[in-house]
Amino acid sequence: MGCSLGINGFKSTNFAKRRNGSPEVTLEVKIGLKMNKLVKLAVVIVITFYTALSHAKIEIIDRVVALVDKDVVLASELVRRTNSIVDQIKSRNQAVPPIEKLREQVLERLILESLQLQMAKRAGVRISDTELDATIERIANDSKLSVEQFRKKIESEGLAWAIFREDIRNEIMISRVRKGAVTRRIKVSEKEVDNVLAQINQEGESRTQYSLGHILLPLSEGASPEEVSKVRQKAQNIVRQLRGGANFQEYAITHSAGENALSGGGLGWRSLSQLPSLFADSVRNMKANEVTEPLRSGSGLHILKLFESKGGFETHSVVQTHARHILITPNAILDEKAAYEKAQLLRQRVLEGEDFAELAVEHSDDKGSGALGGDLDWADPGTFVPEFTEAMDKLAINEISQAVKSEFGYHIIQVLGRRDQDQTEEKKRDRAYLILHNRKFEEEALLWLREMRDQAYIKIINDK
Template sequence: MMKKLVKLGLVTVMTFYTVFAQANLKIVDRVVALVDSDVVLASELVRRTNSIIQQIKERKQNVPELEKLKEQVLERLIVESLQLQMAKRVGVRISDTELDATLTRIAGENQLSLDEFRKQVIAEGNTWPLFREDLRNEIMISRVRNGVVSRRIQISDKEIDNLLVQINQEGESRTQYSLGHILLPLAESATPEEIAKVRATAENLVMDLRGGANFQEYAITYSAGENALSGGSLGWRSLSQLPSLFADSVRSLKTGDVTDPLRSGSGLHILKLFETKGGFESHSVMQTHVRHILITPDLITDEKAALDKINLVRQRILDGEKFEDLAIEFSDDKGTAALGGDLKWSDPGTFVPEFNEVMNSLAINELSQPVKTEFGWHIIEVLGRRDKDQTEEKKRETAYRILQKRKFEEEAQLWLRELKDQAYIRIVDEK
């Protein structure tokens, strides 16, 4: 490792040129930060900074002061390095096959072939190998973060019930808010002098923002929040999706308003309300009450014998024998055979496509022809259909997701702070 650090630290490793904030700078590659057993190189800092600058310009925003932007990008690279190192320690790996499948999916979402997508990436000034590795790292970071943070989250029925009360109080058309967020971090051990200094900075920012300063540019320059480099946008959130500290303040905001600094365990927060819109609607689905008998081919019963057997069972039903009796006697679906083949009331998309297609085409009490799926041969009978109001179930599901997301964001910030506190990090002085 020491050999690696010495080698990377030499200013003669390599030389390259880059356009950096519209100035031609000669960059000699070197280490700009030591992060546990990894390093951050000047070349990567320049590349990522240029990428952020390009994104800011595409959003038609002003590029902030270069040194401030570099500090933000370096902080992001350090945090990414810590997460990647953990991912590798716990065995997270993304194979080329999985990476190619992800790239193909992304290309398809953009209505492009993989080759067209590759050409577009290159046309935008990126190299394909670096783009692939950036995506691989992004997936690895996401996996390790989701795995570690999710295990730290506990959600009780009581919490869901309490949130449901809030959701119901807000009404079916509860308001959603498009918010911007700036975080000025404070350590738990911060001294009164440090707190006063950060609060003074926050109050000055609020004054500027209320005076018309561009929120997105200030977020990019000053915020330590996860969304800082995208202008601090939190996207659309209902009050129930916000921490209580934020929700209490947002309730009283009008479009364009900026909050006073809000203190939490992470530091001081500044919010701006961009837009509002209304939201929660009733939710219903068409459920189907269905039953089936399954014959599965095996070492004794080949495909033709299985088809012959299901046809025989079907004919016996048509001749007047009871469906449920024959299901008990013949069905290879042991989970439903004892129930007479009853699959009970099912939501759309519950079963495999071939089964769903035939089921949806049947009239009530109509017996299907034999249906082939990956499980074997079925005969299907629809016993009823109903329009099921699932608004309350949907609300409960929504409440769980809200709590999970809220706690995930809080726990992710704490986890990243712990990672940094436990790591050896040294910024290499450029002078």
């Protein structure tokens, strides 16, 4: 396979680097169907055997609690997920909200997850067992456990390993389809980057960071004045309760429609530049434990609480290397041994005084850099494939390497220089773009989920 190394290095080339008796049967399955709509009912059957002399009893005790387009939400899953949230709340020594309120929140989350999983499947998103195993291994490593130790921990908490694996698979699928769908909706202009960069510079890369809590009361953009008034009254009542000492995490779990609601509404540590402008303008002058008035956006009313703040900023410098090379690639005519010997011969010719650049123009199979005398320009660490980088980093200035084998062939490398490069401004600009993208992603993700839910067929089946 050939490659093309240009004047900008091979950052954009192939060279760059590239999760007994007759049984008595009792059935209790409650299913709602919408006329003329195909609804795929995947009902989990829980079988309990009672052995008493010559007969057994089989009882199906699961039921459907919601229809979501072509999928269903089962009571067993709602109970499992609700119990999991309750355990998390208790582990944080917080009071558990009224179970009916919590159940409503969890059911809404399961509905949104179902819609996203259905979209992922329609889009052909598939997570292989290999990718899933790799993701679980990373999760285990983050907990400083082996996979087997991690599995025992999960099972000791009462969760079947197979169910845990499918939960992780679904999380990966949801993340992937959301990233694809929402990113397509995001546009970031250079002017916007300039504005955020100016803010970063003005605030010293936002030396202050804020630990925030967030409650979202959703409102569609076309909500009637009556709907807006009703939600605003609810928001103002929540603000009064919070300012009176109510537990923010409990209120977030009970009332918020935000992404982090079930974990208590925490947004983690954010700088002002990482927050939507609507939030930043309010947070900038807040003191610890203060709660904002309701803030209106396209997705609804937001309530923020500042838990605490801290500060800091670092410069960014890297060692860049300026190198050139001659590449000899094995082919139908030139086998592996012959390619190696040719590369070594060219090295000897350079050592004997022939011009490196002229030999690169004449012989290099990397036509991009070859036309430039093999020049790869200044390159950051990690730009090139590992074998090339390892050999290059061992060379002194102007030293000529032995033939170095990589997936592309054999390289003769010469290092022309090294320098410390301050990339603080470049990193700040990259950060400004990422800030804008992440800010818009959060806003667009909420709108996207609301639009998807509004367009879906959803029926809640109450056990009344």
